[in-house]
Amino acid sequence: xxxxxxGATLRETVFFEGVGLHTGQLCRVAVHPVSEVSTPCAIxxxxxxxxxxxxxxxxxxxxxxTVLGDGGVRVSTVEHLMAALWMTGVTHGVIExxxxxxxxxxxxxxxxxxxxxxxxxxxxxxxxxxAEEPxxxxxxxxxxxxGWERGNPQLPSPAxxxxxxxxxxxxxxxxxDRYLGLSFGGDALFGYIDFPAPLGVQAGxxxxxxxxxxxAPARTFGFLREVEALRQQGLALGxxxxxxxxxxxxxxxxxxxxxxxxxxxKLLDVLGDLYLCGVRLTGFxxxxxxxxxxxxxxxxxxxxxxxxxxx
Numbered sequence: 001x002x003x004x005x006x007g008a009t010l011r012e013t014v015f016f017e018g019v020g021l022h023t024g025q026l027c028r029v030a031v032h033p034v035s036e037v038s039t040p041c042a043i044x045x046x047x048x049x050x051x052x053x054x055x056x057x058x059x060x061x062x063x064x065x066t067v068l069g070d071g072g073v074r075v076s077t078v079e080h081l082m083a084a085l086w087m088t089g090v091t092h093g094v095i096e097x098x099x100x101x102x103x104x105x106x107x108x109x110x111x112x113x114x115x116x117x118x119x120x121x122x123x124x125x126x127x128x129x130x131a132e133e134p135x136x137x138x139x140x141x142x143x144x145x146x147g148w149e150r151g152n153p154q155l156p157s158p159a160x161x162x163x164x165x166x167x168x169x170x171x172x173x174x175x176x177d178r179y180l181g182l183s184f185g186g187d188a189l190f191g192y193i194d195f196p197a198p199l200g201v202q203a204g205x206x207x208x209x210x211x212x213x214x215x216a217p218a219r220t221f222g223f224l225r226e227v228e229a230l231r232q233q234g235l236a237l238g239x240x241x242x243x244x245x246x247x248x249x250x251x252x253x254x255x256x257x258x259x260x261x262x263x264x265x266k267l268l269d270v271l272g273d274l275y276l277c278g279v280r281l282t283g284f285x286x287x288x289x290x291x292x293x294x295x296x297x298x299x300x301x302x303x304x305x306x307x308x309x310x311x
Contacts, residue, residue: 007089007092007127008088008089008091008121008122009033009090009124010033010090011120011121011122012033013030014120015030015031016028016031016104018106020100020103021220022064022065022076022102023102025100027097028097028100029081029096029098029104030095031090032093033122034094037092037127040091041092041280042091042092043093043095044093045058045070045097046097050071050073054095055278056276056297056300060074061076062297063293064230064235064236065293066079076101076102076103077102078103079272079293080109080268080269081095081103081110082272082273082275083215083275084117086274086280087110087114087212088118090117090121091280092124105239105243107219107243108244108245109217109257109265110215110268114212114216169183169184170182170183170184172299173299173302174295175294178292179288179289180270180289180291180296182284182303183285184283185283185285186283187208187283187284188205188206189215189267189286189288190204190205190287191203191204191266191287191289192288193263193290198247198251199223202260202263203263204263206264208284211271215264215267215271217257218258219244220243220265221246221262222236222239223246223247224246225249241254245261247262269291269296270288273296273300274286274299274300276297276300277304278304281303
């Protein structure tokens with residue numbers, strides 16, 4: 001089953017407060033419960049009088065973070081909170097930005113969000129029988145790429161089809177040497193990244209069902225040599241050793257939580273961005289080769305447009 005059965009919200013509003021990674025400003029956000037449901041999934045964003053879905057078609061920027069917006073309203077760096085909502089099974093909620101323009105970075109991972117959300121989690125009643133789930137609409141496509149574990153991933157040509165789909169059907173996105181492929185069925189995350197020395201190539205496989213333990217604690221990362229240039233662009237103004245894994249000319253500047261923490265964090269970003277497809281997916285296999293926010297959102301869009309059709 002590609003769409004999660006049942007749903008969950010929160011028993012009470014959960015609050016988060018901290019610095020924004022890019023703005024450096026104090027940011028406060030509340031995640032409110034939802035009492036009435038009519039669709040399998042509904043995560044919305046609220047800022048002032050603006051309310052809009054946390055969905056791919058409201059993405060307004062993907063430069064170093066995923067930014068959602070509606071008109072003049074922007075909410076930046078939503079990916080870690082969205083990943084936490086997906087990992088904890090929250091399908092219905094309202095994310096309200098109370099102060100600032102960004103979701104607070106906290107410790108740079110999804111872990112603080114996960115812990116708070118899990119403590120307030122509550123199941124929702126079943127949907128009315130009249131509420132139909134989205135229909136499968138994918139043609140099975142070429143196999144997932146091979147060779148990722150040897151540092152030489154063999155990428156298929158990009159394609160995305162419509163028609164009768166089901167278990168094993170694949171949706172994929174590609175740009176140059178970057179690739180994302182999601183196959184319905186299985187329980188695996190495959191990742192591959194390649195950065196300049198000293199980080200270099202990292203590749204690994206993880207069980208999707210272990211994301212809470214293996215992916216959620218991985219922090220955002222950055223290169224010490226890029227800090228000044230980023231800040232001149234108005235980015236990473238709130239970055240610090242307390243909320244990021246920093247890489248200098250010799251390796252990790254501060255202690256890493258995992259030997260391959262950057263790879264795991266890239267997969268965390270993918271899971272958060274993919275939740276913008278509008279439905280909480282489960283039971284899939286994901287291959288991510290050099291992923292980034294723009295490609296992640298492209299895949300979320302293709303899933304929404306090609307898999308989940310409307311009457």
